[in-house]
Amino acid sequence: MTDSVKIMPKSSPQQTKGPLVAALAYDGLCTFEFGIAYEVFGLPRPEMGEGWYRFSVCGIEPGPLLAAGGLTVAVDKGLEVLDEADLIVVPGWRSIDAAVPEPLVSALKAAHQRGARIMSLCSGVAVLAGSGLLTNRRATTHWRYVASIAARYPDITLDADVLYMDEGSLLTAAGSAAGIDLCLHVVRGDFGSEAANSVARRLVVPPHREGGQAQFIHAPVPEEREGIRLGPLIEWMRESLSEDQPISLLAKRAGMSMRTFQRRFEATTGLSVGEWLLKERLRHARDLLEKELAVSLDDIAAASGFGTLATMRHHFRRRLGTSPNAYRKSFGG
Template identity: 40%
Template sequence: MPEIAVAVIVTPGFSPFHLSIPSIIFGHERYAAGRFSLRLCAEVAGQIASDSGFSVHTEYGLEALADADMIIVPYWPDPDQLPSQLMQDALRRAHQRGAMVVGLCLGTYVLAYSGLLDGHKAATHWEYEADFCHRFPTVQLDTYALYVEDGGLVTSAGTAAALDCCLHLVRRYYGSQVANGIARSMVIPPYREGGQAQFIERPIPVTSRDSHINALLDYLRRNLQQAHTIDSLAEHVCMSRRTFTRHFLRATGMSVNDWLNSERLQFSQRLLESTGHSIEIIAGMAGFNSAVTYRQQFKKQFQVSPQDWRRTFQGREHSIDG
């Protein structure tokens, strides 16, 4: 696969943290060499001041978006601020020709102002849910998700969720082993289940039951091949069915079945990439009751068959250490 050309838009008053996430994942030689090429660009190329007293030099203007495979808006200073018509037009043209357009945190507002998200699902920081929904009623905001991909548009929740989103993009192009290797090197989780619901301020106090759910998630990951029911899991953590489902949703942002299905599919991706097991064996190891069901769920989630995923990612150079 040729290198993926990534253009990151730097805006005046940018947040260094937000800018650093795509810069290190798609620009650091150890992670990006042979996979991604990074350009920092701005409406007017040159020195762009951050909100923290220093600046970065951008060599490119928005003309760099014309041939980029992926365009990232990592930050936006103010939801009330409309992006310029020049930027909106450049993003729309890029998306129309097939480029992936990404908005991290409040960068989602830029995509929405440009009309790209009309009729699509999206994510942004949970604190801006009411404001975003009021401004953009045609966008389907998912307040649980850490990131959302829909129709060549990728958006993420606030701040550190940008890491999850960028790792998802690495996984999308180069498979889970590459993404996991980068995450391991950066000492961060390769894949965080659930969503930002666990970070939303609520009047309900945190109780010891949350630790029970966390222990249960570890148990489930070690036993994905087994059949699990809501009743058996509720009994496992000594809760009623109703209490268990409520606590599980609050802790993960997902239903039990959705969480299990997602974990099983992620596990199966690793098996497809790293083993020669048949699809039938992988389906059983991941906990699906039949290979037919597994193929259907995999295709629904990733838009390709397990066999196509294996052909794409197995046999590539996966290590970031060598």
């Protein structure tokens, strides 16, 4: 039997004069995403003055609500909070396929029409999509949900390769921790970089990651299938990224003709040889930038197989939307 813990968030807005942020609470509440919203917008920050955010919790259905992890959430405010909210946060959703209750749809549409901003974190994009707010708009979500959302809502342009998307009054964040980046982005726009940096320091996170930065999805070596035994060769390729790897050499090591090797490699990995090597070189370069702070960028470029720093910088900009130096500053530990 799972023990339950009762938490009672403050549903009434704090007594400041700033924008009112309303975070949705629902049965099956995603506690991590909700915690992000509260940490950024709900914690008292007297150093910010009286203009800082007010924070309220909006229960979309009668409580008590059962949250993820066996928590019981008691909320004393309902959808009426959305009538006055300046910013509405949808902290995940109970299931990517779960229907959005009609009263919530109506309340979100009314809030959006009067000018409120609405933000989704991770799977919360399903609520915005199900409410019709993202029709003919761009959005993002956790990469694992992109295919499902795209299939159900083909009129939404989904980008799986960004941390967050700011479409003015509609904002969407990618998976889980990317919600922190979007919330800091909002703080930066509302109160400036100094305020956003102060909040980031409290959270012990990088103060600024661009929304266009990729989600950095790691693709492991695929399992062998259809009798194709390329696993050992792929491991060798990964361990030898600093070396030239022409297709002729790889095909010879695999004991195949070049044409057969290219066809089977793509069937196994889903990528061409060149595309796979580029992704692996970017992955290796990122690992070195994060862990080997004393190694120069030129040496990392060579060790990753890019040859020159200029080439590595080009691919970082084109694929990740950032530079090697900026990546190291954000993630180097």
